[in-house]
Every structure is written in structure tokens, then in C-alpha cells.
Amino acid sequence: MRKIIETVPNFSEGRRRDVIGEIVSAVKGSPGGAQVLDLSSDADHNRSVLTLAGDPDQVRRSILHLFEAALPRIDLRSQRGEHPRMGAVDVVPFVPVTGSSMAECVELARSVGEEVARTFDVPVFLYEEAATAEHRRNLADIRRGEFEELAEKMRDPRWSADFGPREPHPSAGATAVGAREFLIAFNVNLGTPRVEIADKIARAIRHSSGGLRFCKAMGVALSERGIAQVSINMTHFRKTPLHRVVEMIKTEAARYGVEVVGSEIVGLVPNDALLAAADFYLRLEAFDPSQVLENRLALPGE
Amino acid sequence: MRKIIETVPNFSEGRRRDVIGEIVSAVKGSPGGAQVLDLSSDADHNRSVLTLAGDPDQVRRSILHLFEAALPRIDLRSQRGEHPRMGAVDVVPFVPVTGSSMAECVELARSVGEEVARTFDVPVFLYEEAATAEHRRNLADIRRGEFEELAEKMRDPRWSADFGPREPHPSAGATAVGAREFLIAFNVNLGTPRVEIADKIARAIRHSSGGLRFCKAMGVALSERGIAQVSINMTHFRKTPLHRVVEMIKTEAARYGVEVVGSEIVGLVPNDALLAAADFYLRLEAFDPSQVLENRLALPGE
Numbered sequence: 001m002r003k004i005i006e007t008v009p010n011f012s013e014g015r016r017r018d019v020i021g022e023i024v025s026a027v028k029g030s031p032g033g034a035q036v037l038d039l040s041s042d043a044d045h046n047r048s049v050l051t052l053a054g055d056p057d058q059v060r061r062s063i064l065h066l067f068e069a070a071l072p073r074i075d076l077r078s079q080r081g082e083h084p085r086m087g088a089v090d091v092v093p094f095v096p097v098t099g100s101s102m103a104e105c106v107e108l109a110r111s112v113g114e115e116v117a118r119t120f121d122v123p124v125f126l127y128e129e130a131a132t133a134e135h136r137r138n139l140a141d142i143r144r145g146e147f148e149e150l151a152e153k154m155r156d157p158r159w160s161a162d163f164g165p166r167e168p169h170p171s172a173g174a175t176a177v178g179a180r181e182f183l184i185a186f187n188v189n190l191g192t193p194r195v196e197i198a199d200k201i202a203r204a205i206r207h208s209s210g211g212l213r214f215c216k217a218m219g220v221a222l223s224e225r226g227i228a229q230v231s232i233n234m235t236h237f238r239k240t241p242l243h244r245v246v247e248m249i250k251t252e253a254a255r256y257g258v259e260v261v262g263s264e265i266v267g268l269v270p271n272d273a274l275l276a277a278a279d280f281y282l283r284l285e286a287f288d289p290s291q292v293l294e295n296r297l298a299l300p301g302e
Numbered sequence: 303m304r305k306i307i308e309t310v311p312n313f314s315e316g317r318r319r320d321v322i323g324e325i326v327s328a329v330k331g332s333p334g335g336a337q338v339l340d341l342s343s344d345a346d347h348n349r350s351v352l353t354l355a356g357d358p359d360q361v362r363r364s365i366l367h368l369f370e371a372a373l374p375r376i377d378l379r380s381q382r383g384e385h386p387r388m389g390a391v392d393v394v395p396f397v398p399v400t401g402s403s404m405a406e407c408v409e410l411a412r413s414v415g416e417e418v419a420r421t422f423d424v425p426v427f428l429y430e431e432a433a434t435a436e437h438r439r440n441l442a443d444i445r446r447g448e449f450e451e452l453a454e455k456m457r458d459p460r461w462s463a464d465f466g467p468r469e470p471h472p473s474a475g476a477t478a479v480g481a482r483e484f485l486i487a488f489n490v491n492l493g494t495p496r497v498e499i500a501d502k503i504a505r506a507i508r509h510s511s512g513g514l515r516f517c518k519a520m521g522v523a524l525s526e527r528g529i530a531q532v533s534i535n536m537t538h539f540r541k542t543p544l545h546r547v548v549e550m551i552k553t554e555a556a557r558y559g560v561e562v563v564g565s566e567i568v569g570l571v572p573n574d575a576l577l578a579a580a581d582f583y584l585r586l587e588a589f590d591p592s593q594v595l596e597n598r599l600a601l602p603g604e
Contacts, residue, residue, distance in 0.1 A: 294573045
């Protein structure tokens with residue numbers, strides 16, 4: 001099976017279309033680089049999010065090309081936006097997708113982080129699964145204070161960089177490089193216009209208020225359709241799978257006499273997340289992913 | 303998306319291991335050929351079934367190599383077995399899997415059939431979706447009378463070959479080449495030892511006795527586990543999907559106070575068949591297969 005890692009670098013430019021275009025072109029044109037699956041830019045946030053996928057070497061090359069293109073074009077001394085940021089290239093997470101493990105993504109985060117720091121003289125903080133200490137695991141904690149307070153923050157040994165110089169790069173700040181699970185954006189639609197029911201269900205299922213460990217959720221009104229929705233981020237679909245969320249929402253909704261009328265996946269979803277739902281609902285016994293024809297074909301030398 | 307076609311050629315040798323090995327080696331070693339996913343040989347049937355997959359050119363090359371290796375080694379004048387057969391290479395179905403349509407498999411059956419007939423002087427009958435007349439669609443009808451009565455049968459213009467000579471090949475008979483849907487072998491286990499309940503459910507769900515159009519089924523006793531099983535062949539998983547069969551069995555079983563305790567897929571299953579089950583049970587709205595990360599990666603040039 002081909003080894004595929006996803007990376008979702010965020011860079012701090014969401015307004016100047018020409019600059020965004022130049023940066024994305026540099027990444028797309030990088031020889032031996034990863035595939036660009038998506039680009040999403042937000043002017044209010046003044047931030048762009050690239051989705052790339054490929055084998056470890058391909059994603060490494062693409063990230064290096066991204067720094068090469070972004071650093072001369074983004075100067076945080078004048079950059080402003082609603083989204084918190086501490087770097088021109090602000091965050092680089094690596095995500096295991098197919099044939100790759102979290103351990104490999106942690107290893108990749110460390111070696112790419114080291115290479116970025118050495119090549120571009122940008123301090124790198126390792127975060128999430130790649131973090132070197134528990135207090136440095138959460139991205140929001142690392143980034144707190146943003147670019148403007150970073151020089152001061154980095155004087156505290158608890159917040160020295162994992163790789164690179166002891167001070168921020170003058171224009172490019174610092175970058176958080178890490179490893180995390182694939183995030184699935186998943187919405188469940190209810191047969192009611194009452195958003196307070198969606199809110200109550202969201203509170204029941206989400207981790208922060210007592211629910212499922214890898215589930216974030218909130219209630220949203222879909223006014224055009226006249227229905228309410230539970231809008232969900234699944235942060236670890238292997239440990240908190242889609243079917244468990246759907247079944248829990250059905251049960252909670254029934255308590256209000258409300259039905260689940262549909263659901264939607266926003267953006268990309270790993271095949272495994274859907275196979276797990278099929279496995280559960282079809283009550284498969286001893287199902288082996290190598291029984292999937294397409295997985296067989298991907299195995300080299302068979 | 304890479305275009306993948308499955309082919310499941312049956313050849314009339316299931317006893318002489320050396321001969322089977324030579325034939326399979328020739329197919330495996332064919333340059334630019336398809337991937338060999340499976341081989342299943344049966345001595346009673348005196349027959350072997352190969353499962354191959356690849357793009358249209360790869361499966362074409364493998365089939366031609368199969369004929370090249372099988373024809374000098376199998377002589378139907380002396381071959382005997384329980385399974386009906388009319389050819390040394392008896393049947394060659396092409397099955398659309400990924401990025402390929404039934405129309406393409408029909409086209410491939412016709413062009414490979416023509417090439418086989420021309421190259422090896424073997425008459426070829428097109429069957430199933432590739433058939434040139436309704437009475438020639440069913441493989442069992444084409445093969446009725448087997449090798450021994452084939453010369454006589456072919457004198458009837460209704461049973462002249464689609465390609466190749468007007469008489470059978472002296473030692474290799476004739477070959478049926480066709481196009482059909484992927485067949486999924488799927489078993490559903492019941493929480494009862496009573497095989498008569500499995501039998502009744504099988505009769506309820508299968509096409510031949512009034513059930514679902516693309517479903518064959520029978521009841522089986524799993525004596526080791528002390529339970530009964532509905533053993534199913536799904537002959538068109540897109541039109542009669544897995545979830546519909548499972549839900550129908552649950553409903554029928556409930557009538558006897560019996561539960562579905564599990565299910566199993568025997569052999570290979572196309573990814574789409576499982577995604578359809580996930581789509582149904584998760585109640586997805588407007589799900590697009592291009593949202594599956596792995597499908598994105600397979601798209602060339604993106």
C-alpha cells in the first residue's frame with residue numbers, strides 16, 4: 001500500500017490574490033512534491049489553508065517550497081487579520097492517512113521542523129503528537145501572545161523553540177510543526193427548526209461538556225432549509241467513529257421527538273472512516289481491509 | 303482515477319498442479335499484464351479460476367498470455383470433471399471496477415474475443431452484457447451440451463460463434479467471453495441453529511422466488527458455530543445493495559424472533575459497495591465520492 005501523509009499548512013496571507021497565487025504556484029510546481037488537494041483563503045482571517053497529500057518525501061519537499069515562496073512575500077510586522085498567528089508560515093500539521101502511522105508523522109514533523117529551522121532560520125515549535133512537553137502540546141498555548149509578544153515569550157526557557165534560533169525571525173516569526181489525526185467536518189441535520197434542540201444535542205455528544213472524547217459540536221440554524229443542525233468536528237475518527245456520533249444523536253433527538261433527516265461530510269474524508277461505518281452497520285465479522293479490491297491493487301508486488 | 307477492470311478467467315484444469323503452475327506463471331510473468339489477485343483450483347471440478355485486475359490493456363495482455371499458455375497444455379478430448387465446460391479456457395468475464403463502465407467492458411469483451419479467435423483459431427461466444435442476441439446471454443445456455451456436443455450445436459445458425467471458425471478448436475473447444483457486474487459473496491449469520499429459518503429467509507430475499515432482483519440466496523447450517531446462515535450472491539451490488547439485503551433479512555428474521563448476529567464478505571468486495579452502505583446508514587446528503595481522500599489522490603493531474 002502506498003504511504004500517504006496529509007499536510008495542511010496555514011500561511012498568513014488571505015487578501016493579496018497575486019501573492020497567494022505565487023505561493024500556491026510555487027508549491028504546485030515543486031518537482032517531486034505532494035499533490036495540492038485544496039486551497040482555502042479567508043480575507044477577514046488574512047490566512048490561507050493548503051491541503052496537500054503525498055508520500056513523506058513529497059510532503060517534505062512541498063513544505064520546504066512553501067517556506068521558500070512565503071517568507072520573502074509575507075512580513076508579519078505589517079500583517080494583520082482576525083486569526084491568531086505567530087508565523088508567515090504559521091502551522092504545519094502532518095496527518096497519517098494511508099499506510100502511515102502517527103509515529104511516522106511525529107518523526108516527519110521533527111525532521112521537517114529541523115530542516116525548516118536550519119534552512120530558513122525560523123524557530124520551530126513542535127506541537128500536538130510531536131510536542132516535546134505536555135505544556136507545549138496545545139497549539140493555542142504555543143501561539144498565545146502571537147507574533148507581537150513572541151520575542152518576549154521565547155526568553156522563557158519553557159517557551160524556547162525546539163529547533164532554530166533563540167529569537168523569532170524578524171519578518172516570519174516562528175512556525176508550529178506537528179502531527180495530529182485527520183479531522184472530519186461532519187454535520188447532522190435534524191427534522192426541526194428549533195436550534196435549541198441542536199444545541200442541547202451538541203452539548204450531549206461533545207467532549208467539552210461530558211460527551212465523546214474526540215468530538216467537538218455546536219448547534220446551528222440552517223435558516224434557508226428551516227432546520228437545525230449539529231455541526232461537528234471529529235478529531236479522531238478511529239477512536240470516536242462516525243456511526244457512534246450518528247447513533248448518539250438519533251437517541252438524543254428521539255427524546256425531543258425529533259428525527260435525524262440527513263448528514264453531510266464537509267470537505268475530505270478518509271476511506272477508512274466510511275468503511276468503519278459500513279462494517280458496524282452491516283455487522284461484519286472479521287472484515288479485513290485487504291478484502292477491498294482497490295486495497296489489493298495498491299499492494300506492491302502482489 | 304485509474305481505470306480498473308477485473309477479469310475472472312476459468313480454465314479447464316484443476317488437478318495437475320504442474321500444469322496449473324505453468325499457466326499461472328505465464329500469466330503472472332506477462333510483461334505489461336494485469337495483477338493476479340487470486341487463484342482457486344478445484345480437483346473435483348477439474349477447473350481453476352483466476353482473478354486479475356488492471357487497466358484495459360493490462361487485462362487484454364494477460365488474457366492473451368493465458369490462452370497462449372493454456373491451449374498447448376489442456377486437451378478437452380481427454381479432460382473430465384464435474385463442472386460443465388466447453389473450452390480449455392472456458393469463460394472470460396470482464397467486470398467494471400473503478401473508473402470503468404459496463405459499456406467499456408462490453409467493448410473490451412468484443413475486441414479481446416475477436417483477437418483471441420483470430421490469434422488462436424478458437425471460436426468465441428459473447429455472453430451476458432456483451433451478448434449479441436437475447437438467447438445467447440445466459441452462459442449456461444451457451445455451454446449446454448458442453449465440448450462433446452459443440453460441433454453439432456454450432457451447425458445451428460442460432461449457435462454459430464460470434465468470432466472465429468465455424469467449428470470448435472479440436473482440443474480447446476470454444477470460449478465464452480463476456481461482461482458482467484462484480485459478484486459479491488456475502489453471508490448473513492442468524493442467532494439460531496434452525497437452518498429452516500435461514501431457508502425461509504433465503505426464499506424471501508432471492509430473485510428466483512420473488513425477492514430482490516440481483517440476489518441469489520440459500521440457507522446453510524454452520525454446525526461448528528451452532529447457527530444458521532443465509533448464504534448470498536449479490537450479482538449487481540449497485541442495483542441491489544448490501545444494506546437492503548441486510549435490512550430485509552433483519553425484518554424477516556424478526557418475524558421468527560431471530561436476530562442477525564453478524565455477516566461476512568467472502569473474498570473481494572469493491573470499495574463502492576461498502577461506501578454505499580455507509581452512505582445509507584449515516585443518511586448522508588449529496589455525498590460525492592470525490593470527497594474520499596484516496597479518490598482525490600488517484601485523480602491524475604490534480
